[in-house]
Amino acid sequence: MKKIFTILLLSGSLLVSGCSDWLDVLPKDKQSTDMYWESSEDVEAILAQGYSRLRTCVPYIINWGELRGSSVIVPGRGTKTGLIQNFQVLPSTSTVQWGTFYQVIGMANAVLKYAPTVMDKDASYYESRMNSHLTEAYFLRGLSYLYLVRNFREVPLITEPYVDDAMPNDVAKSSETEILELIRSDVHAALATNAAKETFDGTWATKGRATKWALYALMAETCLWAEDYEECVTYADYLINATAAMRPVFMSTPGQWFNMFYPGNSNESIFEIQYDETNYAQGSGSPSKVFPYGTDVTIDSYMYSEPMTLRLIDEYTQHRGDEISRTYYGSFAGTAYANYPDNGIIWKYSGMGVADREAVRTILDANYIIYRMADVMLMKAEALIRIGGSANWTEALAIINQIRERSELNPRSEVSADNINEATEEMLLEMLLDERDMEFAAEGKRWYDLLRYGKQQNFKYKARFKAIIMENNLTAENKWLSSVLDNDNAWYLPIPAEDIFNNSLLTQNPYYE
Incomplete structure (x- = not known):
């Protein structure tokens, strides 16, 4: 578990002259906290790494968000992606590992904890800029947890950066309600300072970095998932x-x-x-x-x-x-x-x-x-x-x-x-x-749309949810789909096997035990 959450802090400065300069800073070495957080460039480097790690999440975002809904499919039943669409994944299946999302969360946690300390060391790092950086970190953490909670329902809630051995290795799962509340709290905190930007320099940055508008969208979707329809x-x-x-x-x-x-x-x-x-x-x-x-x-x-x-x-x-x-x-x-x-x-x-x-x-x-x-x-x-x-x-x-x-x-x-x-x-x-x-x-988006339909209002439309999936999934046997979809725990992915092995407090999704 600790291996997944460990932050590889960056060395060197950050150039912001172009898209890749900002997004492609890669970790080169482990740095002690005291040695690393010295300037505003250090904060932006960690943020940049968070966005870069988010890019590596895209294949998971596609697989998890589409295949079980069966509007998008892969023909092969036994492939690693085919196992997702046919509800046959195992805890060891490589396409259902969550580590990359936790890397994004780790980068965000580091910014949230250490960016305020940089103001004492870098006179040019004003509070307004620091607060703006925090809004981006809140968004990255919230978006990552929203993907995790929709796919695993209960996951470890990590809000501190792993920078040394002081952090515990064993962390239990938090409930869906607790995770959704953290996301909402993060968005509230991000918006409270009025530091969230409406635009950045350049179109790519305005659309590729977390703006006030992105925070609004994240909050709207989180509230929809939490059945807080008015909000x-x-x-x-x-x-x-x-x-x-x-x-x-x-x-x-x-x-x-x-x-x-x-x-x-x-x-x-x-x-x-x-x-x-x-x-x-x-x-x-x-x-x-x-x-x-x-x-x-x-x-x-x-x-x-x-x-x-x-x-x-x-x-x-x-x-x-x-x-x-x-x-x-x-x-x-x-x-x-x-x-x-x-x-x-x-x-x-x-x-x-x-x-x-x-x-x-x-x-x-x-x-x-x-x-x-x-x-x-x-x-x-x-x-x-x-x-x-x-x-x-x-x-x-x-x-x-x-x-x-x-x-x-x-x-x-x-x-x-x-x-x-x-x-x-x-x-x-x-x-x-x-x-x-x-x-x-x-x-x-298809799977999450169907999952909301099937689970909300105390599973009011569960039967129709099952029928829609079975009507569209032509790669699995109907008897199998009917049986597996009766168990709402099967609507979620298994906790990765390696993390169950390394974390004594983690328990498996009951369907996969």
């Missing part, structure tokens, strides 16, 4: 109703949709994990590496499942205009290849330009979008549906249809503002799930 609406509205000149905005013109992925860092973006292979040899874990464009399907290929591909094609046939952005430009290759699996290709990260859909990136530079405005808007819609009442449901429906309008789709036909009282909560939630499935295809 989710509050923080979503901080973004939706913002008036600042450089705020993130929902891009309503259909032709703008693909700009979010090529070239990236769009006006709609709130927070993206940055890649730049051209100048800095980044890209090994980029989404354009994970989702390469091609028709040579192997057992390790990522693609849309056949049911998802049929949904994409059906939506394409319903569009009103020439720019059905999120399906044709972002998803299936229907006009180039007629049959599945060839038309199950994921194109949004590998394509470039929209005039010719066969133009393919030759470099692995696609950013990975964690939050964008459409996501926050649909978070609010989900919360409004859960809160209930005809006014809230009418507003939620309007948001769903606003997202559809951007892709030149007609409003949902099942219900309208005129007959909203004839709708049911289940009907509206499934409409929202469908909308999120199409809008955020391959963006690492």
